[in-house]
Amino acid sequence: MILHPTVIANLLAAYIGSGMVLYAVFYGVQILRHWDIQSGHELQLVLERKTYLISTLLSYVFGLQLLSLFLYIFTADSLTPLFVGAMCAAGTLNVDGFGYPTLVLKIFSFILAGLWLVLNYADNQGYDYPLIKKKYLLLAFIAPFIILETILESAYFLNMEADVITSCCGSLFSSERVTGIGSEIASMPALPMMWIFYSAMSGTLLCGIFFYLKGLGGYLYAALSLLMFLVSLVSIVSFISLYIYELPTHHCPFCIIMEDYSYIGYLLYMLLFGAVVSGLGVGALLPFRQVESLQAMLGGFIRKLALASVILYAAFTALVSYEIVSSSLVIAYEVVY
Amino acid sequence: MRNWIEKQRYIIDFTISSLLRRKVKNFGLLALYTLIVFILASTMFFTYAIKKEASLILKGAPEIVVQKIVAGRHDLFPASYIETIKSIRGVASVESRLWGYYYDSLVSANYTLLTPPSSDAAKPSAKTTVVESESGGQSARPLYELNGAVLEPGTLIIGNGVARLRNIGKDDYMPFRAFDGKVMNFRIAGVLSSQSELVSSDLMLITGEDFRKLFGIDQSHVTDLTVAVNNPSEVEMVASKIKKHLPDARPIIRDEILRTYDSIFNWRGGMMIVIFSAAVLAFVIFAWDKASGLSAGERREIGILKAVGWETSDVIQMKFWEGAVVSLTAFFSGVILAYVHVFFTGSIVFEPALKGWSSLYPNFELTPFVNLEQLTTLFFLTVVPYTVATIVPIWRAATIDPDSAMRFTGE
Incomplete structure (x- = not known):
């Protein structure tokens, strides 16, 4: 692992984000199971209040997700000098197999979180929470992706080993790399x-x-x-x-x-x-x-x-x-x- | 849209006046928050600036340095190897270097003795000779600058730190004990400029002949070699050929040195942040406590707001703006204070921890270097944890029923 301040910030953001999502999902599932707008039961009142908490949480997660998407690329770019053959973020993301999947998941979960907020906004306009079950189904769908993203991101950063000088000679010759990391990106004409x-x-x-x-x-x-x-x-x-x-x-x-x-x-x-x-x-x-x-x-x-x-x-x-x-x-x- | 902006403006207005109504409580939080940002920001600014400095200096370093290794240790380099390396295709030039350390027991400090490349010493007319590798380009820092001093046999040019430590200057004499115990006296021909003090503080320039006499190195050996390569993409190939032809040689590429320095400073900076994370955690707990421990007055205030028609989401918005005001004030004042601390006062608080120890300390001013990456990282390490810690307490406060809030506080 590379103990870089920005790496720490990335991991912190990922853990906080998935922590919040897990918390939200916990109550989301309760809402899915027990929600009954007609009922005046105490549980229903608690759940109605919890919806405020969950939507606040998720707007934070959404903001965090957007910021951390850019921070992630920024981090990859600033780690470039540590790897042989990496010219910019494209090369660093390729250092191990987890870099690009994490990025794709980040974009995917960002879009899903955005959709959730759109749904949430529409739901709040109706007096009787008309979309509440759909909303929390979507949340239950998003959560595994965010958790998976956190796992992949941790794996990505924890697996990194910088190519530093070894005691016999430069690391280049000791680690027998076939070629540098391909930092070229295949593209359409x-x-x-x-x-x-x-x-x-x-x-x-x-x-x-x-x-x-x-x-x-x-x-x-x-x-x-x-x-x-x-x-x-x-x-x-x-x-x-x-x-x-x-x-x-x-x-x-x-x-x-x-x-x-x-x-x-x-x-x-x-x-x-x-x-x-x-x-x-x-x-x-x-x-x-x-x-x-x-x-x-x-x-x-x-x-x-x-x-x-x-x-x-x-x-x-x-x-x-x-x-x-x-x-x-x-x-x-x-x-x- | 307009309505929305107006609404937010009123809420912010209300928030700020309500913050000012509880000065003591909020300023305590603000001061602590600023302190946390200040500590983390200082650490980051310092390590990044040093990293930047090191990379600028190393840009002027030779592409490949070749050392000889005997039993895993650095050994003197046989001059006969030079021809072998020169014959490798792609090598532009090979320069031998003589350098070493001298321990001065009088002040218990290590000096670095270096023989400047022959071309520099033979330029007596130049007023200021800037020694810099050609490949460095414009942005690279000169390794040292000779302020018009001329190096002759029997003289030395010393770095600023040495001059300060021994309290000597131009035309003073400095005695050395040679390898065989004899005393050699050198005249100081000049002092290096202070601009490059980070690297030249403990440096002494000496002629090759004197160096050999002082340390007892015969003509057939040098300390190591520098190899210049014309085509940057051939550097790795040349290095691997050197290793192939001379198995006991250890070629080190400039990029590897850069990479290693980068890792070391990253590690130091990261280590400091891990240590300070305990402080951040304590602060987060403090913020949580502050946010959840509503005073009777605050409860009543929220109760009345809700009674006069505020919705739960409005109260959450108000609290959000409260957090934003506190966070941004603390963040920016912390960052500005850290900037002053690191770049104007030479980071008095952290200097010993981050720089390491030595009796020959360079005095230097770091070039201010702050980029978006550092600020974003700082934001993630301070504002994000604070915000998250306050969400649940905020929600709890915002969902108080108006009647219970007002009834509760009627004590």
Whole structure:
């Protein structure tokens, strides 16, 4: 293990986060089993109060999850000098088998936690907690992922061994590494990907606007926004990063959040995460439009969500286009290597 | 949206005035919180700045250093090996080095004696000679600067720390006891500039001939070699070839030195944080206690708020803003205090623990170096635990029934 202050902070955040989720799930299960809004039983009153606690807890977890996602990448990047062959976070995450799975789980659980908050907000608008059971089912679904993420993250950091000088010679020759860690990231060819990105984005935005105006095609928009999220991630690796680094061979999706590129990556990723959470929120809430106590407000809220998602995607696209136009890199032909 | 912002503004307004109404209790918490942030921030700023300093200096270090190992220990390097290494393809130049330590029993300190590369000593006209490896580039620090001093046989150029310790300066004489017991007297030709004191504090520059006389090393041996390699991606290959041709040699690559230093400082910093985690834990318990032990007045206040129409979620929001105000005030004042402590007062509190011990202490000022990573880490180590510790007490306070709250406090 590497006893680095930032590693300690990461692990602390992971343990605190899963501790809070476990606590929330404990009461969530009780709510699932004993919830009865008609009853005036003491247990029901206690549970009603606990819902406040759980939603507060989960908003903290949600914030913590977002912060720790970035902290995780930051940590991976700052540990780079300790490993032979690692050039940036991409290489460090590859040091053992747990780095990338943790990252994927972090993103996944962040999106799920965001969806939970959307559901929670809608639920709080109704006087009779109409979505309470669904909400806590979703929570019970999220919890194992967050716990698994904590386990993987601990394994990742605890398995790390820095390549330091050994007493016979440099560590390079003692540990018989085959080659350095592959810090190259496989990527899609840039130019076709650019076409895909822009056409998919215009489709998604059109669908979103159509839904906002006419109220039709909500599920399609939710699906498209998820698809668009994945397409955008691939695009960042494939061509957006190239324009930001102004280097036709550097595909790293992590270096853009570093100081050298004026932290532009934070803005890009925040827009993207915000867009996908609100876009998926549309799909998550649509089935409940007919619920009696929510009828009055839910339609408006869903439309607002869709609008927010469309605006965030549009802002993302605008930012990306600005980066491409203002970059001094010109991709005339594909670099094959 | 506008309404929402207005609502938050009123809640913050209310929160701050209610915080100010209970000055003593809240300032106690704030002071303790600031202290915790201050301690952790000082540790982190100090280790990161030292790490930065070390990496800047090492950037100018040679790509490969080759030592000879006998029975697992560092030994003198046979000069005949130099040709073997020169013949390896990719090697740009090979330079032999003479350096060692001399223990001065008078002041019980170790000096580092070094023979500067031959090219520097032969530049008497230069006013300030900056000795720096070419590969270092702009950002690398010079290892030492000769302030116009000229090194001749029989003279020494000494580092600032030595000058301070022995209270000597230019043109003074300094006696040494050679390997055979004879006394050798050297004239001080100059003192190194203080800018590089972190590394040159205990340094003494001496000519090769004098060095050999002092330590009894014959012409066929040197201390070690530095190897320059033109293409950075060939460094590892050259090092492995040296190891192959000369099995008793120990090539050390610059990156490995950097990596090892990094690990050591990471470890020291991490160790300090683990030690201080006990303090953080104590603070978290304190915060928990503070937050859950509501005074009668506070209970009544919450009761009245709820009676006049505040919802549970409003009270939670109020408490959230209370936590945010306290946390951010403590966090920023702690960080600013730590910044002053580390970079302006030379971290008087932690210096002995983090720097190690030596009778020849370098006096140096760290270059301020603070980045987002350090601040985020600090935030996670202090604000996050505090926030989490207060959630449950906050919720408990916010769900008090108005009637019971008011009835309870009617004593």
